[in-house]
Amino acid sequence: xxxxxxxxxxxxxxxxxxxxxxxxxxxxxxxxxxxxxxxxxxxxxxxxxxxxxxxxxxxxxxxxxxxxxxxxxxxxxxxxxxxxxxxxxxxxxxxxxxxxxxxxxxxxxxxxxxxxxxxxxxxxxxxxxxxxxxxxxxxxxxxxxxxxxxxxxxxxxxxxxxxxxxxxxxxxxxxxxxxxxxxxxxxxxxxxxxxxxxxxxxxxxxxxxxxxxxxxxxxxxxxxxxxxxxxxxxxxxxxxxxxxxxxxxxxxxxxxxxx
Amino acid sequence: xxxxxxxxxxxxxxxxxxxxxxxxxxxxxxxxxxxxxxxxxxxxxxxxxxxxxxxxxxxxxxxxxxxxxxxxxxxxxxxxxxxxxxxxxxxxxxxxxxxxxxxxxxxxxxxxxxxxxxxxxxxxxxxxxxxxxxxxxxxxxxxxxxxxxxxxxxxxxxxxxxxxxxxxxxxxxxxxxxxxxxxxxxxxxxxxxxxxxxxxxxxxxxxxx
Numbered sequence: 001x002x003x004x005x006x007x008x009x010x011x012x013x014x015x016x017x018x019x020x021x022x023x024x025x026x027x028x029x030x031x032x033x034x035x036x037x038x039x040x041x042x043x044x045x046x047x048x049x050x051x052x053x054x055x056x057x058x059x060x061x062x063x064x065x066x067x068x069x070x071x072x073x074x075x076x077x078x079x080x081x082x083x084x085x086x087x088x089x090x091x092x093x094x095x096x097x098x099x100x101x102x103x104x105x106x107x108x109x110x111x112x113x114x115x116x117x118x119x120x121x122x123x124x125x126x127x128x129x130x131x132x133x134x135x136x137x138x139x140x141x142x143x144x145x146x147x148x149x150x151x152x153x154x155x156x157x158x159x160x161x162x163x164x165x166x167x168x169x170x171x172x173x174x175x176x177x178x179x180x181x182x183x184x185x186x187x188x189x190x191x192x193x194x195x196x197x198x199x200x201x202x203x204x205x206x207x208x209x210x211x212x213x214x215x216x217x218x219x220x221x222x223x224x225x226x227x228x229x230x231x232x233x234x235x236x237x238x239x240x241x242x243x244x245x246x247x248x249x250x251x252x253x254x255x256x257x258x259x
Numbered sequence: 260x261x262x263x264x265x266x267x268x269x270x271x272x273x274x275x276x277x278x279x280x281x282x283x284x285x286x287x288x289x290x291x292x293x294x295x296x297x298x299x300x301x302x303x304x305x306x307x308x309x310x311x312x313x314x315x316x317x318x319x320x321x322x323x324x325x326x327x328x329x330x331x332x333x334x335x336x337x338x339x340x341x342x343x344x345x346x347x348x349x350x351x352x353x354x355x356x357x358x359x360x361x362x363x364x365x366x367x368x369x370x371x372x373x374x375x376x377x378x379x380x381x382x383x384x385x386x387x388x389x390x391x392x393x394x395x396x397x398x399x400x401x402x403x404x405x406x407x408x409x410x411x412x413x414x415x416x417x418x419x420x421x422x423x424x425x426x427x428x429x430x431x432x433x434x435x436x437x438x439x440x441x442x443x444x445x446x447x448x449x450x451x452x453x454x455x456x457x458x459x460x461x462x463x464x465x466x467x468x
Contacts, residue, residue, distance in 0.1 A: 001373065001426050003385040003405055040451070045385055074277055076407060076449050096272065098449065121305055123381060123409045173383065201368075203379045226379060254373075256385045256405040259451045 003256045004220040005045040005227035006244055007205060008234055010035060012081075013052045015061035021235045033068045039234075040073035043241045043259050047073070048101070048175070048229060051081035059088075063095045070096020078126055080175075089116050093124060101175060103128035104148040107155055107162075110169055117170030126205075127171040131159045131192060132179045144192055151179040159192070160199060167200045174204045175229065181209030185232070188215055193223035205229050213239065213247035220253055261462060262297035264324070264340070265289040266304075266314045274303045274337070277448035281455055283462045291323050299465030300324075300332060303448075304339030308363065308412075309351025311343055321356055328358055333439045333465045335396075341435075341442035342414050350412050359436065361416030370428030378428040381411040388423040388433050388445070396434075396441055396460045397423075404453035406445035408433075413444060439468060 011018040012032050020030045029035050036047050049069070051062045059082065066079055079092045080101030089100045100120075106113050106127050116125045130151055136143040144159035163174055176196055178189035188206045197204040203226035206219035216228040233239050245255045263274050265287050278285040278301075285301075286293060294300060302324075304311060315321040328334060336344050343355045348363035355363070370378045385405040390397060413431040422441070423434035433444045441461070447454035 001386065002382065005384050070273070071276055071280065074280070074449060074455060075451050094272070096276065098273070121307075123305065123383065172381065198376060201377065201380055203383055224374065224376065226384065258401050258403045258405065258453070 001254050002226075003045070003254050004225075004248065005205075006043075006216065006241060006248075006255065007046045007048055007227050007229050008039050008044050008241070009048040009050060009207070009229050009231045011050050011052055011231075012062060012065065014058045015065050018052065019235070022237050032065050033072055036069045036077065037072050039241065040075055041259075043245060043256070044075065045256055046075055046098075046227070047077040049077065049079045049081075049097075050101075051079060053082060063091055066092060066095035066097050080126070080128055085112070086115055086119060089120060089124070093120055099124050099126050099173070101126040101128045103130065106166065107146060107148050107157070110165065113166055113169040113171050117172070122170050122172035125171050126173045126175055127166040128175045128177065129159060129162065129166075129196075130177050130179055131189075133189070133192070142195060144195070147179060151182075160195060163196045163200050167202050171202060173202055174200065175207055176204050176225075177207040177229075178209060182207075184209050185211030187211060188219040188223055188225075188228070190218055190223045193219060193225050197224035197226075203227065213244045214251070216244060217248050217251040217253055220248075221251075260297050261285040261465065262294050262300045263287045264294070264300055264302045264320070266311060266318065266320055271303055273446075274301055274448045277455060277458055278462075281459055281462075283458065289318060289320060294323060294327060295332075298333070298468070299461065300327070300334045301461075302334060302336040302340030302344070304337060304343070305409075306339055307350055308339065308343055308348040308353040308355060311339055312353050312355055315343075315356070325356070325358060328440060331439065331468070333461070333468050334441070335461050336436075336442035337448070338410060338444060338446060341444055342412060344442055345414055345416060348412060359416055359420060359440070359442070361414060361420065361435075363412050363414055365412050366428060372428065381409055382413075382427045383409045385450075386425050386427060386433075386445070388425055390423045390434070392422045394422045394434065394441070395438070395464060396457050398460055400453045400456050400460075404450075406433075406443075406447070406450040406454060408445045410444060414442065416442075439464070
């Protein structure tokens with residue numbers, strides 16, 4: 001049976017982690033390659049790098065990071081943030097990323113999804129969706145709206161409609177981030193997660209709100225997500241990935257426990 | 260040296276990186292001479308059956324490959340490289356290499372997951388392989404190890420060739436072949452330590468073949 005995936009997310013700026021990561025045992029690491037190696041060796045099923053670099057020169061630094069990561073870990077990893085063209089996708093995939101994630105760029109020009117899927121295969125193309133809870137309206141009948149630029153700009157676009165649309169365009173996976181839940185540590189937005197996961201045939205990664213392993217269990221059971229994205233709960237030593245997975249296993253969730 | 264077959268499709272570099280990491284000498288090549296000199300061949304692949312067959316036929320690699328295998332050259336097919344050695348694929352209705360008997364089918368839309376919901380297609384993520392036959396590639400690989408899959412089509416080889424199967428909405432064959440000619444649907448190069456072990460076992464076999 002397919003395992004539910006546990007995916008740590010690392011924010012990178014100018015080739016370094018935005019915040020130093022402190023694992024259990026107080027080892028502080030600022031280098032994304034070493035951090036990726038740590039998570040690889042400790043049972044992460046996949047790793048997401050989110051590049052928040054603004055300048056074009058620093059993009060090259062990120063590609064060097066991607067190359068080093070690809071030589072170091074032998075599980076899939078994806079790169080997102082600032083991927084805005086086919087050339088950006090090709091560069092990240094050639095450097096060794098398994099998948100690329102597009103978010104704002106896909107909302108602005110949806111054809112980047114179909115072009116990417118055509119050129120590199122659907123399995124490489126992850127569409128990141130930032131979603132805000134809103135009043136139901138004719139424009140947003142699901143009560144969830146797509147926002148871009150890290151939640152700063154509302155697009156007047158229904159999240160459920162957009163999820164079906166990106167599937168149609170050839171996305172291989174959706175990374176679904178709830179702006180309302182993000183940073184709260186109160187749990188994932190389960191209603192949203194389930195709504196999207198049950199209405200598309202491609203895998204959905206739940207993102208935003210994880211505060212403990214029980215939240216992750218909820219994301220993949222009630223929420224029907226295929227995977228749960230985590231950041232702070234493993235980055236600062238509160239839990240190891242092993243502990244998270246042991247908890248999920250005891251709760252009856254199939255997770256990968258041999259690595 | 261292990262030759263990673265270059266047929267201008269799919270992710271060749273990830274296999275190469277995994278071999279480099281394990282200090283297994285290798286080269287990405289489509290040169291008949293190099294393929295003949297290699298101790299073994301890895302047939303990697305991500306992509307569609309139709310365009311891959313097109314590239315193989317245009318370059319004459321289909322014939323070269325068949326000749327080498329007939330002479331006993333060890334080979335490991337991965338993902339598309341596992342599907343394409345069978346007779347035909349439902350993907351693009353392609354007739355494929357016919358190195359081993361069988362075909363390739365698509366996961367049916369009506370298959371269900373553990374919640375009774377329709378399964379996601381592609382099958383993407385980590386899953387187990389249940390060995391129905393002993394296989395030296397799995398030597399010292401823990402039985403409960405999982406492997407990384409990403410595919411919408413699965414191989415249906417002749418039943419005598421089945422080595423391992425996997426459950427995803429149904430049972431499907433995930434490893435098949437015979438000694439010296441193996442095919443696996445998952446990606447050993449993306450499956451962590453158990454996957455790297457399989458690549459090492461293949462190399463060991465090639466060096467002793």
